[in-house]
Amino acid sequence: MAKYLLDNYLVHHSDEDDTVENNPWKLQYWQMDNKKKGYLKNLDDDTDVQHKLVHLLSMFEVSFTARQRKNYLFYCLLYWFRVDSWDVDKYYEFVSELADKYFYDVYLVADNLNEINTPKPGSFDSTILINNELDVAINNDDFDFEGIYGDGTEKSAGIPLFVFNYLDYKLWEKYDNELRGKKTRKTDKVRINFFNSLGCDDFELKVFEQFYFSRTRRSLEHYYPQAMANGEKGALTQEEINCFGNYAMIGSEANSSGSNWSPKSKLNHYLDDSGKIKLVSVASIKFMIMMQMCKDNQSRSTTEPEWNFDDIMIHQEKMLNILGVE
16 A cells, blocks of 8 residues: 555656756656556646645655655655545645645754754654644744844854755745746736745746756855855855855756856856756756846946845845745
8 A cells, every 4th residue: 555655646756867848756647548558647637736746745855865854755655544535635735734834843943953953853753743643733933034044143053955945845836826827928017026026037937837856956055155255355254145045056066066156157157058057947946036136236237246145135035935934
């Protein structure tokens, strides 16, 4: 039974390479036609639920690559063992609530985190498994994100990858709820409001359409690099750059080649369409927003820095608002 559930209700990564054209994560089951020929079919015929489930489950999968950290797999299996009906819509609701539970009741509760802000052993089970029953209701009402992860006044003790992946999901979900499937122009009010809420100008919707959670994107990038935070006049400090607003997820290949580049150089290289660097559209939506803010600054001033501490704080506030903790 457990193998059947794993094969049919959890995402699997295909053998294909990560490309912008194709999401390698699949949520499918084996179906037989009238001629008894087998074929793979999406778990849910409702495209919206299918899309959201694939993104949610792959978000968990790339956040927890180590086997001993894959608690979410157990919770999903336990969910199916306990339900009375095979309702995919309710399964989506559960996985969505589970993601929220992870963020609010584990990652925003200081007592559940160690000195580098990684969840302590047993923190997931003690929060979610209550008397051997799944509890995905949010119990925490003190969302002190900056108190835990920093506000730029002192160096952060660390920000786990799950926090960034969860934010990327919420950003994609916002697009999915507000704009996906609609033929909008840049002058349409709903689209203007969407990008205003992100804190940047319109950078087209293809980034959201092509977005998926890449297994190669496990490196944290300082957009304002550490090499430039050297104490010289006009430079940002180590405390200022080591906060949520200056970090983004990016592939390790891109990070190793450009970690010391200036924000302007990163903008020019990462958005280069020559093919030398894999398109960042596969990477973090948060990073795309940061680069667009930098691009906006360039277009509006030739004398001001393209990325400064005010930008970092504005971006952090916008992202915390998306997370519902501002």
